[in-house]
Amino acid sequence: MSPIPQDPASTGVVFHHFGVVPVINACGIYTDLGGSRLSPRVWAAMTETNRHFVRMTDLLDRTGERIAGLLGAEAARVTPGAAAAIMLGTAACMAGTDGSRSQQLPNTHGMKSEVLIQAGHRYKYDRQTIMTGATLIEIGSANGARVDQYEAAITERSAMILHPAHLDGKPGTLSLEQVSAIARRRGVPILVDAAYMNYPTDIMGAYLGRGADLVAISAKYFGGPNAGGFIMGRKDLVAAVTNVHFTRYESGQYLKYGRPLKMDRQIVVAVAVALEEWLAMDHEARFANYVRQVGLLKEKLTGLRGLSLVPMNFTMDERLIPEPVNCLLVGFDKAGFGLSAAEAAEALKNGMPSIMTVLEGDKLAIVMDVLEDDEVGLIGDRIRTLARG
Numbered sequence: 001m002s003p004i005p006q007d008p009a010s011t012g013v014v015f016h017h018f019g020v021v022p023v024i025n026a027c028g029i030y031t032d033l034g035g036s037r038l039s040p041r042v043w044a045a046m047t048e049t050n051r052h053f054v055r056m057t058d059l060l061d062r063t064g065e066r067i068a069g070l071l072g073a074e075a076a077r078v079t080p081g082a083a084a085a086i087m088l089g090t091a092a093c094m095a096g097t098d099g100s101r102s103q104q105l106p107n108t109h110g111m112k113s114e115v116l117i118q119a120g121h122r123y124k125y126d127r128q129t130i131m132t133g134a135t136l137i138e139i140g141s142a143n144g145a146r147v148d149q150y151e152a153a154i155t156e157r158s159a160m161i162l163h164p165a166h167l168d169g170k171p172g173t174l175s176l177e178q179v180s181a182i183a184r185r186r187g188v189p190i191l192v193d194a195a196y197m198n199y200p201t202d203i204m205g206a207y208l209g210r211g212a213d214l215v216a217i218s219a220k221y222f223g224g225p226n227a228g229g230f231i232m233g234r235k236d237l238v239a240a241v242t243n244v245h246f247t248r249y250e251s252g253q254y255l256k257y258g259r260p261l262k263m264d265r266q267i268v269v270a271v272a273v274a275l276e277e278w279l280a281m282d283h284e285a286r287f288a289n290y291v292r293q294v295g296l297l298k299e300k301l302t303g304l305r306g307l308s309l310v311p312m313n314f315t316m317d318e319r320l321i322p323e324p325v326n327c328l329l330v331g332f333d334k335a336g337f338g339l340s341a342a343e344a345a346e347a348l349k350n351g352m353p354s355i356m357t358v359l360e361g362d363k364l365a366i367v368m369d370v371l372e373d374d375e376v377g378l379i380g381d382r383i384r385t386l387a388r389g
């Protein structure tokens with residue numbers, strides 16, 4: 001199918017200027033599609049921040065205190081995302097608050113430099129740890145790990161344990177509580193990657209009570225900037241994060257480790273404001289709005305042959321479960337509709353604006369997480385135009 005030449009949603013004027021195709025994002029929150037949509041309040045805070053300068057150390061200290069206060073942590077610091085939080089947290093556990101060590105990294109000579117992870121917990125973002133110069137040590141096998149294996153893996157070289165929250169409780173692996181019981185005796189800090197663990201909102205702070213020493217959270221999942229996030233936890237360890245963070249590279253005594261992970265003041269403010277907004281938000285109303293939008297789309301598609309329409313939940317770890325509804329799962333019967341789901345996905349993707357959906361076998365998930373009503377309507381109209389006859 002050839003691209004539709006006009007842009008019915010009148011979106012993406014700036015994108016057209018650069019010859020870039022604007023996207024209607026029916027996939028949810030993905031870094032490759034630009035993260036989330038910033039709310040008017042977050043955007044206004046960024047605009048205001050743009051008018052004034054600030055001492056970045058001051059801004060990072062105060063926003064960190066605010067975030068820590070909101071989540072019941074001893075301390076926190078905004079970072080350019082959760083991946084950066086893992087990287088900075090690892091560097092912090094090696095360098096401590098020693099400026100010369102911050103400057104020495106990624107050469108880890110003379111430092112504890114091993115990061116431990118259960119083999120069954122290996123995942124995409126664990127490589128952020130080795131980018132600091134650390135060595136990643138696997139415990140057990142992909143089938144699981146035992147307490148005695150964990151005990152044996154901890155040595156005087158152990159700098160940190162990485163424990164991904166979304167894999168906690170995976171069959172065969174040791175839970176955060178079990179790992180914490182071992183690590184605490186041996187004095188090795190645990191960093192929990194809880195990047196998308198933000199709902200119900202009280203789970204965000206809960207990992208600290210369950211044994212985490214540091215927790216990495218991504219702002220992209222709570223309506224903050226794609227290049228935002230934070231790390232929170234023990235005061236001494238967050239002070240060590242400050243020691244490897246980007247500030248005072250030009251003005252301080254040391255060429256600090258984290259200088260390439262620098263942040264704009266607007267982003268720092270946006271992370272803190274988006275978190276405040278997320279914690280104060282009526283999440284029942286947020287889910288009710290998804291249900292309403294799914295209804296809008298269903299209405300648009302009703303009467304088309306060869307489609308099945310089932311409201312579902314598309315989870316942050318990309319599974320389809322029944323509740324709470326945030327997407328419409330559209331099944332395509334090629335004989336009836338004229339296109340398979342894969343062909344429909346390709347046609348939607350190649351239109352203008354491009355519509356990105358989640359292909360699940362013979363079905364397409366249309367995820368409402370970052371869609372506006374006019375976009376939902378446009379998706380419905382576009383699917384109608386694809387239908388046979």
Ligand SMILES: *Cc1c(COP(=O)(O)O)cnc(C)c1O
Pocket residue numbers: 031080081082083084125166193195196217218219220226228229
């Ligand atoms: C997205 C994600 C990250 C990285 O977060 P950024 O804020 O994009 O750097 C880390 N861990 C998990 C589990 C994620 O889903």
